[in-house]
Amino acid sequence: MTPQLGMVLALLCGAVAMFALGRPRTDVVALLMIAALPLTGVISVPESLAGFADPNIVLIAMLFVIGEGLLRTGVAQRLGDLLVARAGGNEARLIVLLMVIVAGVGSVMSSTGVVAIFVPIVLRIARNTGVAAGRLMMPLSVAALISGMMTLVATAPNLVIHAELVREGFEGFRFFSFTPFGVPLLAIAIVYMLVVRRWLGGARSQPRPSGQRAGLGQWIDEYTLAGRGYRFRVRPGSAAVGKVFDTLAAAAIPGLNLLAIERQRRFAKDLLPPGTLIEAGDVLFFDLWKPGADLEGLSHRLALERLPLAGAYFSEHAQHIGMAEVLLPPGSSLIGKTVVEARLRAHxxxxxxxLKHGRTAEQGDILDEPLKAGDTLLVVGLWQAIRRLRSDMDLIIFNLPAEFDEVSPAASRAPFALLSLALVVVLMVSGLLPNVQAALIGCLLMGLSGCVDLRSAYRAIHWPSLVLIVGMLPFSLALQRTGGVDLAAQALMDIVGSAGPRTVLAVIFAVTAALGMFISNTATAVLMAPVALAIAQQLQASPYPFAMTVALAASAAFVTPVSSPVNTLVVGPGDYGFMDFVRIGLPLVLLVGLASIALVPVILPF
Known part of the structure; x- marks a missing residue:
């Protein structure tokens, strides 16, 4: 082993260790590697940064934007409604249709994005039908992961492996090269989930009598918000006039939230955001966490007049002010902060x-409660502010009240979103244009038709995922130049000895799947793709079955909740523990592995 290879391997081990520990964030680890690899002298700084110009990185970014267009236009929500209509209350039929639809949508979108879209749909289905959410969330995550085995653009590892083939001088995979493997593996997964669903447990949800999404009134009951609202009119000469309420925090009561400002115009009354400068005559609508607070003292200090609050306040103002349930995804910068430190009102x-840590709303004061991945926050604000949350990568809106349908204008753009998506798929399948150009055209059509705007498009892109891929790509080049790839390939060949190619595929699948338990499937693909191609070269065999095996194994991240963000997103809504994934996921990995080793040589001969 040369000193340069030793340094590259030391950096790689350090990156894997940080990925496994989850500290620092994966994108920060990637940036550290981009900065450190040129110091070894193996690659140059331009080569370390070359990933930012990789067409596949741009393609992945464009796919995030297309997914945002499907979300903003309500296409995913309509699929959920169709699912309920077709499946009714039959749990087995629900699981089958859910997994088929998720895998289908995931074949043209990021699997993480698919789960982010379908978590609210599945929770709504569970509430409407009475099926336990835990029986549906695991099938959701499994189907989303298997969707990565459906098409070339379904998940980032496929594109990474395709790019490695092209760099080695091969043709690469086509759009539907993965489909002959994904369809039978999806069928196996569906049958498996139907058998093991009894072990997913969970109490049955109480069905909503109307079959509709929760309304604002239901959330008020669920989170015990009744009796916490107050209205005060600002009198002339008040110390609050001309100021933002946050600047009066020292004089206000801890736990008192300003939710909206009512302002009487000449012909109508407006509701304004809490950051608006206060004027005389404004009516301040508050939420108070701690009962028994000195509201009289507050009104005296700030010259406020207390007004009555009707019980149907939210319903009466539903065209202006609303609520949303948002989920904290893995990697959110809000994890570990308190509600106060998150400063959602300021931002x-x-x-x-x-707040829900699991499925039950927390009672009492939650302002100083540390937030965790998978937590659910109930937020309130004007509808335009709630819509803007959709493009925040730190939060995922997973449930909107029934009242939102009446104020959401994006649903009318759904046909344009579907046409844009269909055009992208046709262009990719036909090969008339490069994939990245086809995706860019689809994004532009989404923007021209009003499905997305520039702000939401930029914020829809999950930049940490892109930085992770860019940061790991230089490792492939560095390991090739230092002989690390050949060394790893020879080590695997020594393990299998003189065994046949199928045994080699089985070892590659096992090693890739094992790595995927601790680091992201994208990083796994970056590391294992060149090793698989080197083994194919040593065996003087076709590279395609070896590359496909890596791709399938990289998507088989079923075993732990940290194997993939897809799994982490369903932990809270499904009320799962670590061992739930192990006992359900490990047998499924073995099944998928056996099926893959049987299928790959038949469809892609050696």
Whole structure:
């Protein structure tokens, strides 16, 4: 082993260790590697940064934008409604249709994005039908992971492996090269989930009598918000006039949230965000966490007049002010912070008025409660502020009240979103244009038709995922130049000895799947793709079955909740523990592995 190879391997081990520990964030680890690899002298700084110009990186970014267009236009929500209509209350039929639809949508979108879209749909289905959410969330995550085995653009590892083939001088995979493997593996997964669903447990949800999404009134009951609202009119000469309420925090009561400002115009009354400068005559609408507070003292200090609050306040103002349940995804910068430290009102003009660590709303004061991945926050604010949350990568809106349908204008753009998506798929399948150009055209059509705007398009892109891929790509080049790839390939060949190619595929699948338990499947693909191609070269065999095996194994991240963000997103809504994934996921990995080793040589001969 040369000193340069030793340095590259030391950096790689350090990156894997940080990925496994989850500290620092994966994108930060990637940036550290971009900065450190040129110091070894193996690659140059331009080569370390070359990933930012990789067409596949641009393609992945464009796919995030297309997914945002499908979300903003309500296409995914309509699929959920169709699912309920077709499946009714039959749990087995629900699981089958859910997994088929998720895998289909995931074949043209990021699997993480698919789960982010379908978590609210599945929760709504569970509430409407009475099926336990835990029986549906695991099938959701499994189908989303298997969707990565459906098409070339379904998941980042496929594109990484395709790019490695092209760099080695081969043709690369086509759009539907993965489909002959994904369809039978999906069928196996569906049958498996139907058998093991009894072990997913979970109490049955109480069905909503109307079959509709929760309304604002239902959330008020669920989060015990009744009796916490107050209205005060600002009198002339008040110390609050001309100021933002946050600047009066020292004089206000801890736990008192300003939710909106009512202002009487000449012909109508407006509701304004809490960051608006206060004027005389404004009516301040508050939420109070701690009962028994000195509201009389507050009104005296700030010259406020207390007004009555009707019980149907939210319903009466539903065209202006609303609520949303948002989920904290893995990697969110809000994890570990308290509700106060998250400063959602300062950044987004929404206030947190409820919190769920699992499935039950926390009672009492939650302002100083540390936030965890998978937590659910109930936020309140004006509808335009709630819509803007959709493009925040730190939060995922997973449930909107029934009242939102009446104020959401994006649903009318759904046909344009579907046409744009269909055009992208046709262009990719036909090969008339490069994939990245086809995706860019689709994004532009989404923007021209009003499905997305520039702000939401930029914010829809999950930049940490892109930085992770860019940061890991230089390792492939560095390991090739230092002989690390050949060394790893020879080590695997020594393990299998004189065994046949199928045994080699089985070892490659096992090693890739094992790595995927601790690091991201994208990083796994970056590391294992050149090793697989080197083994194919040593065996003087076709590279395609070896590359496909790596791709399938990289998507088989079923075993732990940290194997993939897809799994982490369903932990909270499904009320799962670590061992739930192990006992359900490990047998499924073995099944998928056996099926893959049987299928790959038949469809892609050696």
């Amino acid at each position: 987004h003009d929404v206030s947190v008025i409820g």
